[in-house]
Amino acid sequence: MISGFESVQLTTLVMIVVAGFAAGWIDAVVGGGGLIQLPALLLVPGITPVQALATNKMGSIFGTTTSAVTYYRRVGPDLKTAIPMAVIALAGSFGGAVLAANLPSSVFKPIIVVALIAVALFTALRPNAGELTALRHDGHTHYVVACAIGSVIGFYDGLIGPGTGSFLVIALVSAMGYAFLEASAKAKIVNMATNAGALLFFLPHGSLLWGVGAVLGLSNMAGGYLGARTAVKQGSGFVRIVFLIVVGALIVKLGVDVWNDYFAA
Numbered sequence: 373m374i375s376g377f378e379s380v381q382l383t384t385l386v387m388i389v390v391a392g393f394a395a396g397w398i399d400a401v402v403g404g405g406g407l408i409q410l411p412a413l414l415l416v417p418g419i420t421p422v423q424a425l426a427t428n429k430m431g432s433i434f435g436t437t438t439s440a441v442t443y444y445r446r447v448g449p450d451l452k453t454a455i456p457m458a459v460i461a462l463a464g465s466f467g468g469a470v471l472a473a474n475l476p477s478s479v480f481k482p483i484i485v486v487a488l489i490a491v492a493l494f495t496a497l498r499p500n501a502g503e504l505t506a507l508r509h510d511g512h513t514h515y516v517v518a519c520a521i522g523s524v525i526g527f528y529d530g531l532i533g534p535g536t537g538s539f540l541v542i543a544l545v546s547a548m549g550y551a552f553l554e555a556s557a558k559a560k561i562v563n564m565a566t567n568a569g570a571l572l573f574f575l576p577h578g579s580l581l582w583g584v585g586a587v588l589g590l591s592n593m594a595g596g597y598l599g600a601r602t603a604v605k606q607g608s609g610f611v612r613i614v615f616l617i618v619v620g621a622l623i624v625k626l627g628v629d630v631w632n633d634y635f636a637a
Contacts, residue, residue, distance in 0.1 A: 375581065375582055375583030375584070379417040379418065380416055380417065380584070384415050384416065385587065387412050387415060388412050388413065388415070388416075388584065388587060388588055388591075389587060389588075389591045390412075390591075391408045391409050391411075391412030391413075391588075391591075392409060392412075392431055392435075392587070392588040392589070392590075392591030392592045392595065393591040393592070393594055393595040394408050394595060395407075395408045395409035395431075395432070395435070395592060395595060396434075396435035396438075396439070396591065396592035396593065396594065396595025396596035396597075396598075396599060397595040397596070397598055397599035397602070398595075398599065398614075398618060399432065399435055399436060399439065399537055399560075399563070399592075399595075399596060399599065400435065400436075400438075400439035400442075400556075400560065400595065400596040400597075400598075400599025400600040400602075400603060401556065401599045401600075401602065401603045401610075401611055401614045401615075402537060402538055402541055402556060402611060402614050402615040402618050403535060403536055403537010403538040403539070403540065403541060403559060403563065403618070404534065404535050404537060404538050404618035404619070404621070404622055405432065405435070405537075405592075405595075406428060406432070406533050406534040406535075406536075407534055407618075407621055407622065407625055409428050409431060409432070409588070409592075410424060410425075410428050410533075410534070413427055413428055413584070413588070416581065416584060419581065420579075422574075422577075422579050423579050423580070423581055425472075425533070425570075425574070425579075426570075426571070426574035426577075426579035426580045426581075426585075427579075427580055427581045427584055427585045427588065428533070428588075429567045429570045429571050429574065430571060430580055430582075430585035430586075430588070430589060431585055431588030431589045431591075431592045432563075432567050432592060433564060433567040433568060433571065433589070434588075434589030434590065434592045434593045434596070435589070435592030435593055435595060435596035436560055436563045436564040436567055436596065437564050437593075437596075438592075438593045438596040438597050438600070439560045439596035439597065439599060439600040440557075440560040440561045440563075440564050442596070442597055442600035442601060442604075443556070443557035443560055443561075443600050443603075443604070444557070444561075446600070446601075446604045447553060447554060447557040447604060449554060449557040449558045449561065450558070451561075453514070453515065453518050453558065454558045454561040454562065455561070456515060456518060456519055456522070457518045457519060457521065457522035457558070457561075457562045458522065458561050458562045458564070458565035459522075459565065460519045460522040460523045460526065461522035461523065461525065461526030461529075461562045461565045461566045461569070462526065462565040462566065462568055462569035462572075463523070463526065463569065464522065464523040464524065464525070464526030464527035464529075464530065464566070464569070465526040465527065465529045465530035465565070465566040465567070465568075465569030465570045466530060466569040466570070466572055466573050467527055467530060468526070468527040468528060468529060468530025468531035468532075468569075468570070469530035469531070469569070469570045469573035469574065470530075470573060471530075471531055472530060472531045472532070481532070481626050481629055481630050481633065482630050484528075484532065484535070484626055485623060485626045485627050485630055487539075488535065488538075488619055488622050488623045488626065489623060491538070491539070491542045491619055492616065492619045492620060492623065494542070494546060495542065495612065495615060495616055495619070496616060501545055501546065503551060503552075503608055503609070504551050504608075505549065505550050505551045505554055506549045507548060507549045507550070508547070508548055508549040509548065509549075514548070517547055517548060518548065521540070521543045521544070521547060521548070522562055525539050525540050525543065525562075525566070526562070526565070526566045526569060529563070529566035529567070529569075529570065530566065530569060530570045530573070533570075534622060534625070534626070535618075535619070535622045535626075536563055536566060537556075537559050537560070537563050538615060538618055538619055538622065540555075540558075540559035540562055540563060541555045541556050541559045541611075541615060542555075542615070542619075544558055544559060551608045552608035552609075552611040552612050552615065553603060553604065553607055553608040553611055556603055556611050560600070
């Protein structure tokens, strides 16, 4: 069992703790904490990309579980929708992780950048979207749409990852008609399952740095708890603003990756 602490300096460990807390807070509000957490993990000497992805999932599942429980206690999201979504998303995430082991994520990044730009434009140009819950579907259609969202975004989380929570939130707002706060509450439950799905793939391969993952998880829990409480207190308008900021950062980050991949080829 590899802890990951073998050659980690104190300053690096402090940065991982801070990054885990910040990522937990962002993930709890709208998702996208991987923007902070993954680069911090890559500071660990000798860590491989697969180890970074696996350890990131381990840390994230602590935070998403904490924020999911906090949201459930304070918002009371509809579990009849969230649980089927989560089960389907877990399977999709496992499948995405399997493909990620055999196919470079650079193939998909240009598509993701375009999708994020469309998401940002939709949110910015429709300021009333997500203010109140007004469901677009009922009966079986409601659950079919929910499970379709879970499967697609779960697969994406296992394959690439960054922005999963943000994609879940905007899909629940735009395709299903939830308010931003309720969408974020459901997204945490589903995101918890997608992290678990990816971990189920990574665990047998011995890719986890257990010590670093535990420290990351504890700091992520603290950030997730505070982030969920902040979102509940401030409401859907606050979640929408943070959502736009995080999506903008995702566009820049993945856009730079696509640019670098293109010129490195």
